[in-house]
Structures are given as structure tokens and as C-alpha cells.
Amino acid sequence: MGTRLAKRITSLFFSLAILFSIGCATIYQETAARVWQDRSGEDQKIDFKIHSGILDRLSKKDKGLLLDVSTDAWEQRVMMTGTLDDPTVHKEVVKLAKQDDRIKKFYDHIQIVSKEEKEARRKQKQEQEKNKDKEEGGVGQTVNDFWIETKIKAQLIAGQNITSVNYFSRSVKNQVYVIGKAKSQFEKDRVLDIIKQTKGVQSVTEHIELAANASF
Numbered sequence: 001m002g003t004r005l006a007k008r009i010t011s012l013f014f015s016l017a018i019l020f021s022i023g024c025a026t027i028y029q030e031t032a033a034r035v036w037q038d039r040s041g042e043d044q045k046i047d048f049k050i051h052s053g054i055l056d057r058l059s060k061k062d063k064g065l066l067l068d069v070s071t072d073a074w075e076q077r078v079m080m081t082g083t084l085d086d087p088t089v090h091k092e093v094v095k096l097a098k099q100d101d102r103i104k105k106f107y108d109h110i111q112i113v114s115k116e117e118k119e120a121r122r123k124q125k126q127e128q129e130k131n132k133d134k135e136e137g138g139v140g141q142t143v144n145d146f147w148i149e150t151k152i153k154a155q156l157i158a159g160q161n162i163t164s165v166n167y168f169s170r171s172v173k174n175q176v177y178v179i180g181k182a183k184s185q186f187e188k189d190r191v192l193d194i195i196k197q198t199k200g201v202q203s204v205t206e207h208i209e210l211a212a213n214a215s216f
Helices: 002-022 025-036 041-061 087-097 115-130 145-158 185-196
Strands: 069-074 077-084 105-112 167-172 175-184 203-215
Touching: 041 069, 041 077, 041 087, 069 167, 069 175, 077 087, 077 115, 077 167, 077 175, 077 203, 087 105, 105 167, 105 175, 105 203, 115 145, 145 167, 145 185, 175 185, 185 203
Parallel strands: 077 105, 175 203
Antiparallel strands: 069 077, 167 175
16 A cells, blocks of 8 residues: 555656646646556656657647647557548648557547538637636537536546546547546446436547456
């Protein structure tokens, strides 16, 4: 127990170091939670580097891409979601994202939409960022992708026997994608049930692995 606690404390110091080096309040909320995640401190560091590397490469190509697509990494498995209006740009984005030989698996869930729909999602995301502290995600109570993501996160936090920090979920056109790790088959089923029953969700695609010592 002492060794496990020591590892979590070490992981917390690493997370805080990232926070102070970047100076971002949003990242603080995310990195502060990492100390409770069921992945090693080394995996967290590698995943962070993979994630930040992808964001850096996309930003250099076009900062607008950071509004269009999202990247989540869990134990070197990478999930990309979002919308783009150009298949050629889609291929370029995926190629840039994969320029890291530490990635073990890559899940591409970026959807091609019209230019108008892509721009609408950009505006929604910008509005969400401005109002992220308000109830229901701050997008005027509208059931859109960002409202769904906020609702799912809140329900997983409130769910019994669920380690919510072990899951990253994204909604794209009401289709939810989730990546992470479950301590048991029961927990995995419970997480998926919560997501499927969330208002507005039309389908769920999961990349949830079971822990090595998972129970059934």
C-alpha cells in the first residue's frame, strides 16, 4: 500500500510540474486527476508527450485544427475524434498524428462533414470554452456534442464503483467514442450503460481495455 501511495505522490509532483511549466488552468484540472488513474507514472508521462506532440504538430500546420479534432491517449493507444471538411486534410492530420513511434494503437474516428457543419462545431467549442464553468456545459442547455460530453463526465464521476478518471469520452454528431481501462467487466459494462443511456447519444464505440487483474 505504501509503495502504491508513493507512486501516486510521485505522479502528482510530475503532473504539477507540467502544470507550472505550461500555466494552463484547464490542464491543471486534467493533470491533477492523473494521480488517481490506474496507469503508471511512466505511462502518464509517455501519453502526455504523445498527446502534446500531436497538438504541437497540428498547431504548426493550422491552429484551427485544435478546434476541429481532439486527441486522447491511454497507455500509448491514441484516439482521434472530431470533424473536418476535406478528406485530404484528414489524411494529413492522421499522418502528422502518427509521427510518433511510441504509439501502439491508433483509432481514427474523425468524420468528414460539410464546411458549414465544421464551422458550427468550431463555434460551439469556442462557446463551451468561454462558459465551461456554467451548468450543463454552458452551451445554452442545447443537447449538442459538448453538452453530451459534459453530461457523461458528470455521470461517470457520480457513478458507484467507477474510477471515472480512467476514461476519456468524446461525442461527434451524437456518436460517442470512449477510451480507457476498466478494473472489471462489471465496471466496463456499467460505464457503457451510463453512456448509452445519456440523452442525445445515438451510438457508442469503445476502446476500453480490462486491467490485467480484472475481475468479471
